[in-house]
Amino acid sequence: MRAITTAARGLVAAVLLAAAGCGQGTASPAPLDPTAAARQRVIDTANFDCLDDRGPVVAITGAEQEMTAAIQVGTGDTAVVLLHQVDGTACQWYAFALLLAQRGYRAMAPDITSSDAVEVTQAGIAQLRKDGAKRVIVIGASRGGTIALAAAAATTPPVDGVVALSAPTVYGADALTAVAKLDVPTILIAGDLDENFAAHAKELYGLSIAEHKKLIIRSSVSHGVTLLSGDIEDTVLAFLVDPVATADAPDPA
Numbered sequence: 001m002r003a004i005t006t007a008a009r010g011l012v013a014a015v016l017l018a019a020a021g022c023g024q025g026t027a028s029p030a031p032l033d034p035t036a037a038a039r040q041r042v043i044d045t046a047n048f049d050c051l052d053d054r055g056p057v058v059a060i061t062g063a064e065q066e067m068t069a070a071i072q073v074g075t076g077d078t079a080v081v082l083l084h085q086v087d088g089t090a091c092q093w094y095a096f097a098l099l100l101a102q103r104g105y106r107a108m109a110p111d112i113t114s115s116d117a118v119e120v121t122q123a124g125i126a127q128l129r130k131d132g133a134k135r136v137i138v139i140g141a142s143r144g145g146t147i148a149l150a151a152a153a154a155t156t157p158p159v160d161g162v163v164a165l166s167a168p169t170v171y172g173a174d175a176l177t178a179v180a181k182l183d184v185p186t187i188l189i190a191g192d193l194d195e196n197f198a199a200h201a202k203e204l205y206g207l208s209i210a211e212h213k214k215l216i217i218r219s220s221v222s223h224g225v226t227l228l229s230g231d232i233e234d235t236v237l238a239f240l241v242d243p244v245a246t247a248d249a250p251d252p253a
Contacts, residue, residue: 042067046111050091060110062123070110070124074101078160078240079133081124082109083144085224086171089113092141092225105240106133112147118173121151125159137240139163141224146175149186149204153178161185161243163236166197166224169204179208185243186210187235189227191220212247 042059046069051057058072071090080100082093090109097107110124125136136159140148145167152162161184169176179186186208190201198217205215216232228236231252239246 038067042069048089048091050094060123060127062119068111068120070108071097072108073097074106076104076106077134079106079128079136081121081138082107083112083140083148085142085144117147118151121147122155125155135160137161141165143171146171146173149175149178152184153182158184161239163187163239165189165227166194169200175204176207179204183209183211185212185247187214187239187247189216189232191218191222191227193219193221194223212244214247216251
């Protein structure tokens with residue numbers, strides 16, 4: 001019996017030694033990062049039909065770790081957040097974002113279709129700063145303009161400037177309250193043949209406490225993103241270079 005017991009013990013020891021040797025030679029697989037997996041799902045399912053691939057798509061982490069897709073292109077110290085209209089997606093800004101990238105800017109156009117658009121915008125601003133942007137300017141069209149003003153007013157440290165094209169006073173956020181406490185260079189733009197959006201722009205301009213601000217009203221039916229052409233586009237591009245000087249300069253028209 002003793003011989004059998006000794007042999008059995010030897011067999012167990014050999015098995016354990018072999019198992020230990022295998023463990024030393026094979027690394028355990030790294031656990032999956034659930035955050036990275038969720039981020040990839042947001043990127044893969046983004047509804048941006050202007051893109052042929054997912055290359056320019058990023059995921060913004062917002063309030064309560066909720067993630068939102070955004071188009072992001074370009075590099076540089078100055079970043080521009082582009083907020084789309086209620087009837088569109090971030091693709092409304094894709095062509096302009098590419099233009100900005102060619103000029104040495106970072107451009108981010110997030111999906112702001114959700115009810116937490118202000119928080120999404122703030123998260124985008126924070127992510128751009130984390131990634132190295134030293135200056136951030138927010139541009140929004142229609143409802144995106146209202147969101148731009150509200151998000152800028154709620155962001156600390158403050159952004160470097162805001163442009164609102166055809167922004168309603170209230171639409172998904174309260175721009176009236178925002179401009180009454182937003183002291184950053186601001187440009188408000190609207191067409192006077194575009195329903196009552198010129199009246200909204202004038203009201204926001206009158207309430208704005210910004211030391212450097214400009215009101216641009218054109219005889220035009222164009223709305224939101226479609227206003228961005230000719231001298232208005234030139235003004236916006238100049239604003240990215242020097243918000244203060246551009247906001248203080250007389251309207252060229």
